Amino acid sequence: MPIKKPTDSVGTAQVILDKSLPLFARSGFTGVSMRDIAKAVGISGAALYHHYSDKQSLYVAAMSHAFADKASSIQSALDNTGTPEQRLERFVTSFTEQMANDPDFRALLQRELLDGDEKRLKLLADKVFIEPFNAIKQLAQEMALDCDAHLLAISMAGLILFHFETESIRRYLPGGLKKHNDPKVIAQHVISLLTGAIGK
Amino acid sequence: MPIKKPTDSVGTAQVILDKSLPLFARSGFTGVSMRDIAKAVGISGAALYHHYSDKQSLYVAAMSHAFADKASSIQSALDNTGTPEQRLERFVTSFTEQMANDPDFRALLQRELLDGDEKRLKLLADKVFIEPFNAIKQLAQEMALDCDAHLLAISMAGLILFHFETESIRRYLPGGLKKHNDPKVIAQHVISLLTGAIGK
């Protein structure tokens, strides 16, 4: 049971992050105003500045908060037990499921790749992706010794993420079906492709 | 030699599209002001409204213009001569090269996938991607009869595009090298992966 603090400022600061994150994910930094966030939180615009010095700080805090949560859950799919094939299957299935369940994270990631400055991208890399990326690289190396592990690790992530990125337009492309948005179907397809079952 | 028009409005309207496109690609719809565009073109803000009724119309016109150009050049890499393997190799090489040479198109595509409304996404699908997508689907079918062609076509495009999407962050990920941004290296990697040379 947490000790009751003399002020409730910490609580509000957290609520601001939680409420602003989906707004930033949906509309981007320039597409969301401090008024929008204040309205979503249920306080006045001026009160936001009691917790964060400016809009940029609020954005970075919201982003860091969201990314810190993801880092550990991605990592959890990467234990070292079993054959490389089993570990690949486990990782792809888990990562696909996690991405499917978090559209806000996906959108925020895409926006950062487009608009993030050096500092924010380095934060994103260090805080979220370096550890799982290294594990995937190692996995990639075990499965394909003669292939550039960095390239393959990127390809693995891209194979999964691109299906979600294109969800909005696949609806208008021939052969697009509901099941193509099912994480189980996507994961199985990616596993087949990566294990060379396709095109051989 | 074109007949000289009594007005030069067509010329200016085109210049506006050409100058505004890189701005929209770099900063997005909400990140660019009509004043920014006017300054880039070299006319006053008010003059823009002589050519386009509002900001949204200008944006859609610029987008359509850029996408119309791309459609034919993507299509040109998809003739039907040679074995499926040769056709795959030719398409991947050409598509990768084209994407590498047009960062504005890539950025605009990513932004539309994030922010495009139904109407714009349908336009993008019909005007740019349906034809090449069908050709890739057919190619995919010939190379992997038991695999969902729609899924595989998306994967092929994703394998290529994701390497460019992550250019900004791969710099901070372990094993990232300059050569990973070379379209020849990327294309060769994707071809290897798709033809099952990796992971088998």
Added chain:
DNA sequence: GTCTATAGCCTGATAGAC
């Protein structure tokens, strides 16, 4: 910590001269 009020700037868009 939160409020109301507001400063100062930038925005999309328009009016009307030339």
Added chain:
DNA sequence: GTCTATCAGGCTATAGAC
């Protein structure tokens, strides 16, 4: 077709009461 001038409103951020 392009200009200058301007409007009405939204924006970030601050001041000061409670």
